[in-house]
Amino acid sequence: xxxxxxxxxxxxxxxxxxxxxxxxxxxxxxxxxxxxxxxxxxxxxxxxxxxxxxxxxxxxxxxxxxxxxxxxxxxxxxxxxxxxxxxxxxxxxxxxxxxxxxxxxxxxxxxxxxxxxxxxxxxxxxxxxxxxxxxxxxxxxxxxxxxxxxxxxxxxxxxxxxxxxxxxxxxxxxxxxxxxxxxxxxxxxxxxxxxxxxxxxxxxxxxxxxxxxxxxxxxxxxxxxxxxxxxxxxxxxxxxxxxxxxxxxxxxxxxxxxxxxxxxxxxxxxxxxxxxxxxxxxxxxxxxxxxxxxxxxxxxxxxxxxxxxxxxxxxxxxxxxxxxxxxxxxxxxxxxxxxxxxxxxxxxxxxxxxxxxxxxxxxxxxxxxxxxxx
Amino acid sequence: xxxxxxxxxxxxxxxxxxxxxxxxxxxxxxxxxxxxxxxxxxxxxxxxxxxxxxxxxxxxxxxxxxxxxxxxxxxxxxxxxxxxxxxxxxxxxxxxxxxxxxxxxxxxxxxxxxxxxxxxxxxxxxxxxxxxxxxxxxxxxxxxxxxxxxxxxxxxxxxxxxxxxxxxxxxxxxxxxxxxxxxxxxxxxxxxxxxxxxxxxxxxxxxxxxxxxxxxxxxxxxxxxxxxxxxxxxxxxxxxxxxxxxxxxxxxxxxxxxxxxxxxxxxxxx
Numbered sequence: 001x002x003x004x005x006x007x008x009x010x011x012x013x014x015x016x017x018x019x020x021x022x023x024x025x026x027x028x029x030x031x032x033x034x035x036x037x038x039x040x041x042x043x044x045x046x047x048x049x050x051x052x053x054x055x056x057x058x059x060x061x062x063x064x065x066x067x068x069x070x071x072x073x074x075x076x077x078x079x080x081x082x083x084x085x086x087x088x089x090x091x092x093x094x095x096x097x098x099x100x101x102x103x104x105x106x107x108x109x110x111x112x113x114x115x116x117x118x119x120x121x122x123x124x125x126x127x128x129x130x131x132x133x134x135x136x137x138x139x140x141x142x143x144x145x146x147x148x149x150x151x152x153x154x155x156x157x158x159x160x161x162x163x164x165x166x167x168x169x170x171x172x173x174x175x176x177x178x179x180x181x182x183x184x185x186x187x188x189x190x191x192x193x194x195x196x197x198x199x200x201x202x203x204x205x206x207x208x209x210x211x212x213x214x215x216x217x218x219x220x221x222x223x224x225x226x227x228x229x230x231x232x233x234x235x236x237x238x239x240x241x242x243x244x245x246x247x248x249x250x251x252x253x254x255x256x257x258x259x260x261x262x263x264x265x266x267x268x269x270x271x272x273x274x275x276x277x278x279x280x281x282x283x284x285x286x287x288x289x290x291x292x293x294x295x296x297x298x299x300x301x302x303x304x305x306x307x308x309x310x311x312x313x314x315x316x317x318x319x320x321x322x323x324x325x326x327x328x329x330x331x332x333x334x335x336x337x338x339x340x341x342x343x344x345x346x347x348x349x350x351x352x353x354x355x356x357x358x359x360x361x362x363x364x365x366x367x368x369x370x371x372x373x374x
Numbered sequence: 375x376x377x378x379x380x381x382x383x384x385x386x387x388x389x390x391x392x393x394x395x396x397x398x399x400x401x402x403x404x405x406x407x408x409x410x411x412x413x414x415x416x417x418x419x420x421x422x423x424x425x426x427x428x429x430x431x432x433x434x435x436x437x438x439x440x441x442x443x444x445x446x447x448x449x450x451x452x453x454x455x456x457x458x459x460x461x462x463x464x465x466x467x468x469x470x471x472x473x474x475x476x477x478x479x480x481x482x483x484x485x486x487x488x489x490x491x492x493x494x495x496x497x498x499x500x501x502x503x504x505x506x507x508x509x510x511x512x513x514x515x516x517x518x519x520x521x522x523x524x525x526x527x528x529x530x531x532x533x534x535x536x537x538x539x540x541x542x543x544x545x546x547x548x549x550x551x552x553x554x555x556x557x558x559x560x561x562x563x564x565x566x567x568x569x570x571x572x573x574x575x576x577x578x579x580x581x582x583x584x585x586x587x588x589x590x591x592x593x594x595x596x597x598x599x600x601x602x603x604x605x606x607x608x609x610x611x612x613x614x615x616x617x618x619x620x621x622x623x624x625x626x627x628x629x630x631x632x633x634x635x636x637x638x639x640x641x642x643x644x
Binding site for chain 2: 002005010142146151154158160161254255259260261266268270272274346347
């Protein structure tokens, strides 16, 4: 609790400090390559036969995903707090790679916890993290995925709290993390808002993003919250199907519960034990979801749908074939839903999709799913 | 009943922890009476949870195996009831993470605890800032709710916990998770003294205490000593878990009661 209070105080101060904001803005521009483009996916839109689909190209940000936005923010904050050591969790490896990169750049020691199941699925990112100077510690407890990596990172943090900052990668966990990570990711929605206004003179009809813990979606949605004409749609992982029990759709099928210090929707059994989840994308394979998403669901400001592994694979192939862009499997869920939505929405509609990361890391998984041996 | 009855003048409370259902419910039913007979003052019964954030590898593994064997919160309540039926009289306190209680229903769970003969709850992932609901429910059923403090807790948090904790305050000896350690931090005594200034509640120290020597050192400044992981290690693979647990607790009891190197004069002058 003391560490959380210290973090909250440091963040509140940094948030209002022009020098901190300036340094972050400069790094986002010159290091991360922001602003990322807003790209009209013309052939995809034509293929879907309806609405105009715009892709917010977070896949073009440095390290290949939106995760760098938050990693830079918290990395600077850790430096400001005088903490020379960073621990982080990672599922797909994107947050781990972003964190390892930022630590290398800022000269911070970096330890990344990763479930052994995910290490196997994402061996390329494990190698990248090691090259970037991070120590990758395998987590073999529980379901051996993202949730267990978070457990282990928290255990490390409470043990080494004097020297260590926990650079949590999503809008989950105890306060102030959901708020802080949301703020650092809001650059996605803020840029998209300006870009769509500049290019089309109006706001989109829909903003669509995938939801695991929910950081890219919260970053996309947050600046649009007051624009009531913009429908916000979060896309969860339905895995092998919502009725199979093998999915990670906590907002669709979970119940209120407390995990990692936050009350939100949670995949749990009738005894309150956290259930194992499944998704083809390691980054969505998490039994909880950010508490602010739970709020947006309950207040009906956002709607949350779910897309299966197979549909996500179709989304992945569709974007490759129509636009020459290989998305990560996480946003492939959002794309699959957007393609369906575009058909219904009519030719005048604008659908903004957060393309949260690139698909290089998923080639092995996709090949395996398609029955191809590399 | 309440946990307070475990604290008697001139006697340091010895509080062993067991994960219920590790490795079987039957083991728990055999070991707890043995703990009572060999000098325990309170027994902490751990309700296994899928994500035991505050626990090190020993209790993680015990929780995992217990869950695999099918232990549920209901089975833990039932175990407490059966222990009472078998004549166990010392206070029983559940150590449980918040979600199983939340999912059960705060009031329903506390009612079931009271009915089963449980005296209180320790919820390591519940800070007093978020504890109003469970405080109300525990008080409504005559249970104590024990809060925790860490060596990093600043004065305002010490005051908050002192104000809200019932039965005793659980002092976490070190920054970290549960698990047997070779030694305890040098600033442990100063930490206990800081808390002592803020409260008259009994102060019990846990996390990392694995030897008679460490227990004696803790007892010199605190009112109670909590031992978990080391006890589970003793039970693990023992031919007779109750006998192994008993021998260990008797050794700790002796260390707490015996003429310690520093406390002897002070105790005699009381």
